[in-house]
Amino acid sequence: MDPERERIQEDLRGLVRGEVRCDDVFVQLYSTDASIYQVRPLGVVRPRTAHDVAACLRYAAERQIPIHARGAGTGLAGESLGPGLVLDFSCHFRRILARHDERVRVQPGVVHERLNAFLERSGRTFGPDPAMSHVTTLGSVAAIDGAGSRWLKYGSARRHVLAMQIVLADGTVMEVGREPLVGGQSVDADPRKRDLINRLADVLGRNAQMIERHQPRSRVNRSGYHLAGVLSEDALDLPRLLVGSEGTLALFTELELATQPLPRHRGLALLFFERLESAARAVEEILTFAPTACDLMDRRHLTLARETDDRFAQLIPPSAEAMLLVEQDGEDGAGVREQMRALVDRIRRRRRLAFDARQTSSPDEMELYWQLPRRVVPTLYRLKGSTRAVPFVEDIAAPPETLPKFLPEMQNILKQHQVTAALFGHAGHGQLHIRPFLDLSDPQHVAVLQQLANDLYEAVFRFGGTISGEHADGLSRTPFIRRQYGPLYHVFREVKRIFDPLNLLNPGKIVGDDPELHLRHLRPSELAATAISPPWASTEGARLPASAGPATG
Ligand SMILES: Cc1cc2nc3c(=O)[nH]c(=O)nc-3n(C[C@H](O)[C@H](O)[C@H](O)COP(=O)(O)OP(=O)(O)OC[C@H]3O[C@@H](n4cnc5c(N)ncnc54)[C@H](O)[C@@H]3O)c2cc1C
Structure with missing residues (x-):
């Protein structure tokens, strides 16, 4: 360990109750x-209390260390x-x-699945x-405004975070929620909080028109700071901004x-299409049935699915170019089944968009x-070979009604760059997870990635979409x-300065001046390929950071 790391480790061990590790491992x-x-960090702290977090932030502020x-x-x-x-x-x-x-109050390290298992016992989620x-x-779900397949029913995390305890960059611990304003000003008893709210209200008030003008038209948007709807006449909604x-x-x-x-009852349908465009056209019709989820898988995913499991091979017709998975829920089982039947009938028989379909309400089959x-x-x-499905432009979203035009445009752009890609998406809300197959150890492929992002994002902007949906x-x-927000970017900068004047909290993310940031710190592709099951995930001894596991998104 170098002397700087050793000193920081020693200092912090004297300040916090949690573990502090700056060693190479x-x-x-x-x-x-x-x-x-x-990116190699200086060290790692596993705080035990809000006091530990505050102590770390104060220490970092004194020494200008990013957190x-x-x-x-x-x-x-x-x-x-x-x-x-x-x-x-x-x-x-x-x-x-x-x-x-x-409502439920949790610490940020609670795992999403564990919370829902706990809530299920009282019939909630x-x-x-x-x-x-x-x-x-859950801290991360809030920090990235996470969402998933059931966005159509629940939206993203922002809608569900009512209040939070936060630690500011200078170590101040504060409880925040929808903060009342009187005559546009905070009357909070805490002068630090009052000042924070008033400065934010001033920035958001002065730029209200610009904020409204520069929102994408897509239903989802995770990119930048979420400034719309934070300030109203009588309140400033701090969780809405912080999520x-x-x-x-x-x-x-x-x-x-x-x-x-x-919900008491759920039903699922799989709809199979001979063309991706037909699936895209079906989405608008399906949305009139108010489904809870409407996910899209392309031919590449379907082929992989057929190869992964015999049951999928029996389920998916070999000629399917695309599939939509649609879910409905409700309090009345017969009603849900009837809705699903009507939906399948509309898409398959009346509109002749899908050529085959399956429908179920059996829990095992739905699983x-x-x-x-x-x-x-x-x-x-x-997948074997030097190219990998790369997450980089994997989070674009467009208004769902534009998908019949946007998807062919996206395919043309991929063709122009001679790149193949896998597409999975939450089509019902226009969220598209596209992963191009590239070899990032090859500088030419890195250049392609850059051009692809430029062209794809230009198309996304033309269609009123966003570069990051979830x-x-x-x-x-x-x-x-x-490029997505134009002049609104300066307002993001002002907001960042109010919260974090020394630029120490995750600097360079969301607000940053490095136009090449996305090309720095690239891992060699072989290593990137192990991200889902890293070699260290099985190492015994000290508790290791949890690793990504099987899932989609
Ligand atoms: C295969 C795969 C599928 C995925 N599918 C989805 C999906 O369906 N939907 C989705 O939304 N995401 C998805 N993701 C992305 C990712 O899993 C989610 O973003 C997830 O919420 C991140 O959680 P985490 O605990 O791993 O956070 P991390 O990756 O550790 O951190 C995420 C962010 O949260 C911040 N953060 C963490 N804790 C705090 C805290 N206490 N206070 C402030 N900031 C904090 C971090 O600084 C970071 O910016 C997927 C990822 C993979 C690999």
């Missing part, structure tokens, strides 16, 4: 996530990586603190359903979340159908945010 372990990047919050490290854009101190919330912040009728539920931590800020404005130490009743999207994406990472901006998308 830990630094290496925390240098990657599920993205294509690798990078981390949950399970399954981010696809390198959003938790950086050269400073990593604060890992997944080890000790794992308590569900309190449950009331329609936390709605947003990111695919990596079995490892994803999706990727650890760049404040760190979360407690979250108060809204919960929803679990099998859901495994289709959930088991197939990881197999993409295991993952994050992180290292891979921050350089493109300015």
Whole structure:
């Protein structure tokens, strides 16, 4: 360990109760996530309390050391990586603190799946359903405004975070929620909080028109800071702004979340298409049935699925070019089944868009159908050969009604660059996870990646979409945010300065001046290919950071 790391480790061990590790093993372990990047941090702290977090932030502020919050490290854009101190919330912040009728209070390291298993006992659920539920931590779901297949019913995390305990960049611990304003000003008793709210209200008020003018038309948008709808006449909604800020404005130490009743009945349909465009055209019709999910898989995924499991081989017709998985739910089982039947009938027989379909409400079969999207994406990472399915432009979203035109445009762009790609998407809300097959150890492929991103994002902007619908901006998308938002980018900068004047919280993400950030810190492709099951995941001894596992998204 070099002397600087040794000194920091010693200093911090005197300040916090959690573990502090700056040795090579830990630094290496925390240098990657599920993205294509690798950055070695100075060291790792596993805080036990909000006091530990505050002490780290004060120490970092005195010495100008960047801080990078981390949950399970399954981010696809390198959003938790950086050269400073990593604060890992997944080890000790794992308590569900309190449950009331329609809300629950949790620490940020609670795993998404565990919370929902707990809530299920009282017939409730936390709605947003990111695919990596079995490892994803709730602090991160809030930090990236996570969502999943059931966005059509529940939306993203932002809609469900009611209040939070945060630690500011200078170590101040604060409880925040929808903060009341009187005559446009905060009357909070705490002068630090009053000042924060008033400065934010001033920036958002002055730029209200610009904020409205520069919102994408897509239904989902994770990119940049979420400024729309934060300021109203009588309140400033701080969780609405902080959700999706990727650890760049404040760190979360407690979250108060809204919960929803679990539906009594569900039904699923698989619709098979001979052309991707037919599936895209079917989406608009399907949305009139108000489904809870409408996911799209392309031929490449379907072929992989058929090769993965005999049951999928029997389920999926070999000639299918695309498939839509559609879910409905409700309180009345017969009603749900009838809705599904009418939906399948409309798409298959009346509109003749799908050539085949399956429909079920049996729990075992529904579980099998859901495994289709959930088991197939990881197999993409295991394909043999030097090229890999690269997460880089994997989070674009367009208004769903534009998909019949946008998808052919996207395919043309891929063709122009002579690149093949796999496409999985939450088509019902226009979220498209596209992964081009490239070899990042080849500089020519890196150049293609850059040009592809330029052309694809130009098309996304033309269609009113966004470069990130649910993952994050992180290292891979921050350089493109300015193009999406134009002059609004300066307002992001002002907001960042109010929260983090020394630029120490996850610096360079969302607000940053490096136009080449997305091309720095690339991991050699062989290493990137192991992201789903890293070699160190099986190492025994010290508790290791959770690794990305099988899922989709
Ligand atoms: C195969 C695969 C499928 C995926 N599918 C989905 C999907 O369906 N939907 C989806 O939304 N995402 C998806 N993702 C992306 C990723 O899993 C999610 O973004 C997930 O929520 C990240 O959780 P994590 O605990 O691993 O966070 P990390 O990757 O560790 O961190 C994510 C971000 O949260 C910040 N953060 C963490 N804790 C805190 C805290 N306490 N305070 C402030 N900031 C904090 C970090 O700084 C970072 O910016 C997928 C990823 C993979 C590999």
